[in-house]
Amino acid sequence: EPEVTQTPSHQVTQMGQEVILRCVPISNHLYFYWYRQILGQKVEFLVSFYNNEISEKSEIFDDQFSVERPDGSNFTLKIRSTKLEDSAMYFCASSLAGYQPQHFGDGTRLSIL
Amino acid sequence: GQQVMQIPQYQHVQEGEDFTTYCNSSTTLSNIQWYKQRPGGHPVFLIQLVKSGEVKKQKRLTFQFGEAKKNSSLHITATQTTDVGTYFCAGLHNSGYALNFGKGTSLLVTP
Secondary structure (H helix, E strand, O other): OOOOEEEOOEEEEOOOOOEEEEEEOOOOOOEEEEEEEOOOOOOEEEEEEEOOEEEEEOOOOOOOEEEEOOOOOOEEEEEOOOOHHHOEEEEEEEEOOOOOOOEEOOOEEEEEO | OOOEEEEOOEEEEEOOOOEEEEEEEOOOEEEEEEEEEOOOOOOEEEEEEOOOOOEEEEOOEEEEEOOOOOEEEEEEOOOOHHHOEEEEEEEEEOOOOOOEEOOOEEEEEEO
């Protein structure tokens, strides 16, 4: 069964540094998403992406965050200047269409020191 | 803002007992999706409910969507140790495609 893949599985970064999290969505899916989950808490929406542009973003997704689809397969989340409170599990998801089920990758655990 | 509430937060049952988790939205949903997350894992899609009053079954799991499309429930009959994990409901509102997750119900099943 096709799946969403994310790299790296764990990223440790110094506060203030830039970090890029990578995702390969399911190949025929058109909608891509980033979510985050702080340890022990619920999954929170960050951003959705369709047709090479952001379609929706949450209050969490401020100017420090950006997303990109640099080629036909990758979907990246960049945090420009990381803060301690950015430490979380970041999940990428994709769906065939906007109202279709979203399929999640294994996540990247981001630890900010 | 749009909120999805889920109860209970935790549930500890003996193997063979039933389990139910409830989800309630402050606003009408276009659809609701249910996910299961094992400790250290990622949310795994279980089911999507779209129609008012819809009921779907997957083996021992029964999912319901309320008539007003504001609440939903997941019922597991005769739990097994493999059912352990956190069950999340996640609602889609008419305004977009962002899943709004509940806080989840963590299920522990002891043999």
